Amino acid sequence: DAGITQSPRYKITETGRQVTLMCHQTWSHSYMFWYRQDLGHGLRLIYYSAAADITDKGEVPDGYVVSRSKTENFPLTLESATRSQTSVYFCASKDRSLTEAFFGQGTRLTVV
Amino acid sequence: KNEVEQSPQNLTAQEGEFITINCSYSVGISALHWLQQHPGGGIVSLFMLSSGKKKHGRLIATINIQEKHSSLHITASHPRDSAVYICAAPSNFGNEKLTFGTGTRLTIIP
Numbered sequence: 001d002a003g004i005t006q007s008p009r010y011k012i013t014e015t016g017r018q019v020t021l022m023c024h025q026t027w028s029h030s031y032m033f034w035y036r037q038d039l040g041h042g043l044r045l046i047y048y049s050a051a052a053d054i055t056d057k058g059e060v061p062d063g064y065v066v067s068r069s070k071t072e073n074f075p076l077t078l079e080s081a082t083r084s085q086t087s088v089y090f091c092a093s094k095d096r097s098l099t100e101a102f103f104g105q106g107t108r109l110t111v112v
Numbered sequence: 113k114n115e116v117e118q119s120p121q122n123l124t125a126q127e128g129e130f131i132t133i134n135c136s137y138s139v140g141i142s143a144l145h146w147l148q149q150h151p152g153g154g155i156v157s158l159f160m161l162s163s164g165k166k167k168h169g170r171l172i173a174t175i176n177i178q179e180k181h182s183s184l185h186i187t188a189s190h191p192r193d194s195a196v197y198i199c200a201a202p203s204n205f206g207n208e209k210l211t212f213g214t215g216t217r218l219t220i221i222p
Binding site for chain 2: 031033035040041042043044045048050058088090092094096099100101102103105106108
């Protein structure tokens with residue numbers, strides 16, 4: 001199916017564990033983004049990628065790692081999960097030109 | 113960094129009312145985005161506009177580049193319009209990274 005998909009949709013993990021959230025898009029969009037959404041805050045950028053093998057930090061990158069070996073995939077890894085990383089995570093993609101962004105359905109992550 | 117502010121934070125209205133949500137930003141931009149987030153959590157892009165006005169069904173978005181202000185209007189509001197509406201602007205002019213407002217929670221009562 002065409003679109004942008006995230007997996008898993010829900011995840012509960014323990015403090016200190018490594019967790020990877022997956023994001024896959026079928027449009028070959030250049031840009032991909034990871035955001036977290038918390039009460040009282042707007043969506044905040046964790047990391048973004050302008051193309052395969054090009055990634056850069058966003059507003060709140062600490063504790064997260066990304067990679068982009070293929071254009072269509074942009075996984076987000078929490079190296080050692082902490083309770084403060086409990087959040088809803090959204091992946092998004094957009095083309096290089098002035099176009100709208102497309103969002104995945106989100107992953108609700110709970111760190112206990 | 114662009115600061116994006118929305119108002120009001122919460123809005124409750126009767127079905128059929130005309131709705132206005134406002135968004136202001138601090139840095140000159142190339143385009144502004146309006147997004148909708150339904151109770152289920154998914155985020156959908158409604159508009160991307162760089163000047164003037166855009167209309168899609170009962171939704172109208174306007175932008176005043178000089179005043180750094182945009183509005184989202186909903187005509188003949190319906191309970192299915194209940195959602196969180198979010199505006200987003202590039203962090204800097206021409207930048208692909210977006211800065212998001214905290215959203216306006218709209219509730220339409222039948």
